[in-house]
Amino acid sequence: MKLKKPRNLMIGALIAAGLGLCAGQVMANEISGTLDGEPHEWHVLSEGGMSTANFSEFMPGMVNVTVQGHREARFETQGTLSIDFMVMQGTPSEASVTYFHESGLTPHYGTEEEVPIEIEELETDGDSGRVKGRVATSLAYVESMMAGHDHDNVMEIDVAFDVELVREE
Secondary structure: OOOHHHHHHHHHHHHHHHHHHHHOOOOOOEEEEEEOOEEEEEEOOEEOOEEOEEEEEEEOOEEEEEEEEEOOOOOOOOOEEEEEEEEEOOEEEEEEEEEEOOOOOOOEEEOOOOEOOEEEEEEEEOOEEEEEEEEEEEEEEEOOOOOOEEEEEEEEEEEEEEEEEEEOO
C-alpha cells in the first residue's frame, strides 16, 4: 500500500504538469497572445458550414487564408483580429494584420505592408484544413479609409493560432 501513495502522487503531479502545459498552449480554433503587452484571446466563430477561419483557392496552387478571431464568442466588429496571407505553391507569403478596436471598420490598427508570419502547420484538403502559426508585429493607427498609417500611434501584437479552416466559395 505504501507504494501506491507515492505512485498516485507522482501520477497526480504528472497530470497537473500536463494540464499546466496545455493551459499555456493555443488550442484548436483559438488565437491568443499579447496586444500592447496585455494578454488577449480571440475566438474563431463557425455557423452554418462557414467560419471566420477560412481559405479560398484563386487558382491551382494559389490559396488565400484568413484567420479572424473575435474577443467574445459572438459576431461583432469591436475587438476583432484579422490575419490574412496567401499560400503559393505550398509556401506562405507574408501577412496583413488588422485589429478593430472600435465597432466600425475605422478607426483601426493595422500593418501598412505585409509582415513575416511563421507557419508551423498548414493543410487544406477538400472543404477543410488547419493552420497553426504565429505573427508578431507593430500595428499602426488608421483613422479613416482616406488616412494613412500613423506610425506615432502603434500597438505591438504577438499572437499564436491553431485553427481549423473551412473552404470559402
